[in-house]
Amino acid sequence: MKSGVFFVAAAAVAWGMGGVVASVLYRISGMGPLAVSFWRAGFGVLVLVLVQLVRRRPVGPRALFPRGWVMIVIGLGLAVYQSAYYLSIAQAGVAVGTVATLGACPILVAIGARLFLGEPLTGRAVLAVGVAIAGLVMIVGGPGEVGPHPVLGIFWALVSAAGYAVVTLLTRRYADRIGSDDVGKTLASFVVATLCLLPLAAAEGLLPASNATVAFGWLVFLGIVPTAMAYTLFFNGLKTVPATTAAMLVLIEPVSALAVAVAVLGERLGLPAVAGTVMLLAAVAAMSVPVRRGSRAAVAAGAAGFDRAAPEPAVAGASEASGDPASAR
Template identity: 45%
Template sequence: MRSGAASRLSVGRGLVCVTVAAVAWGTAGATAALAFGTSGLGPLALTFWRMAGGLVLLLAVRAVLPRRPARTRPCEPVRRRAGRVLVTGLGLTVFQAAYFGAVDGTGTAVGTVVTQGAAPVLVALAGRLLLGERLGTGGVVAVTGALAGLAVLMLGGAGSGTVRPMGVAMGLLSAAGYAVLTVYGRFLGREGRDRDAFSTTLTSFAVGTAALLPLAAAEGLWPRTDELPATLGLLAYLVVVPTALSYGLFFAGLTVVRGTTVTVITLLEPVTAAVVAVVLLGERLTATTVLGTAVLLAAVAVLAVTEARGTPAPATAPVGPAGSPDGAGAAQLPARPVR
């Protein structure tokens, strides 16, 4: 039985929580693009400030939340615990930093779509190769469709300048970081070594902040002073809304909404990112870019439906380190890349 707010959350409210989180995550790329312009910061420095600010907020939240009784677990050796924290922390760091690199390299709309579309496909493939999870005919079709959509994006958009290979490569690196994070989380779940999502997110932000500090310092840690108020406002929004608030809403919704349903709802993120990029940032999307985007996102939706039919999910899915449902057997689609 769940306690506290989670036990009082209806499925309808859970859906609202996940929807709001997805839309808020969709504004992260646009916020980063604006921050690049006002601050002069690079992707590594911007990610450092986001993770450092998120860490401070998460520590403040933990200080005021009532302590829940910990689940009884066997004692984990220090070396294995350190390895778990480092892998999840560095995986989240690569995912976050490379995503901002994709936004900087090829724009908000395309960078978000590539990351969001490639991540679940890479998770499905890695789960099949490393964990022996079943992919099935529907999964094969979905993976093939995702690759086709990515090819259309690359071949159709590169000539027009709307799609740049280096930015796409950063998006794929971001998706790979998330795949490592998620598949490792499933492995830990099978061994009974998984931890609650909040604690894992907290330690991951701590590892990311420490790992990014020297890299961000080399790139340029401090923003320009001529537009400092605007930069601070953008950083504050980035830390509070698409980070702390969205994580809280997402984890709350995930307690009562099927992981597969969450996956489909969070396709609102790349759609929101594309709309914001076109309307507010003036990014231009060609017909082939839109076609590739549609094929890629449709493939993710097909993969989600395939998983829903093949693997019945409980009303409350256990949450792994990436905020995704853990599962053995059929390759369950991750709830979403935690932006």
């Protein structure tokens, strides 16, 4: 499980880095978030196809979709939770949309993992989720400016969180059916996501209005690091990391975005953001430490049904607080 925790945490760090890059892209290119997400997914697909060809792995439909419906639904989930997040922040404001989306993710995953995977919902998990959400609120600066339709924005935030929960739970539940090739899983899911995002991005405007060369350079970076690399690590980590723990680990994303914004963009870190970062990291650390003795036996018993089926094993932070969506995930 230790390597799985590292993989999921590394994916969250990459997503946070990508969020800062995406916020820069919005400013220099005039592209909207849906267009950035489309090109990021599209370049990710190209990178993953090249990786598979170098590995001499097949990239046809039969190879990518050995159990077609599972990877198709996972790909749809990827497209839904990213697009719905943008709708959320447009309707409810960046801070409200961010807190509602990222705060709902671990809650929905924890409930879904209990109902569908048999993972225990412990008091430690409930406490950790609560502390993490409080820390997230402090990082993004509280309620902030409310958008024109906050109720509708919160609805889209819940849709986004549900899409993320579907991706996480299906990947855990059907690990044996979708195979052990994590690069292939990532490629298949993003082929579906790219096709879903194309009409939305086309309606928004596909091409950069300025600084096209620089913009496409950053889009290639987004395709390589927060997409091809990060999701391959994420799918790998989900082989051994319980879904609820993975959802908590992903909350490292806003901390990563905050660190990059401070180090690279020169943004200042206020006391509430520092306190929120400490709270969030403490909650993540609490969920990453294995349970001991009797609790360990209970966890093993609760997860046994899934483990037999799978022997192999939201920009938050500074950029979101300044008005930029977390499109890195």
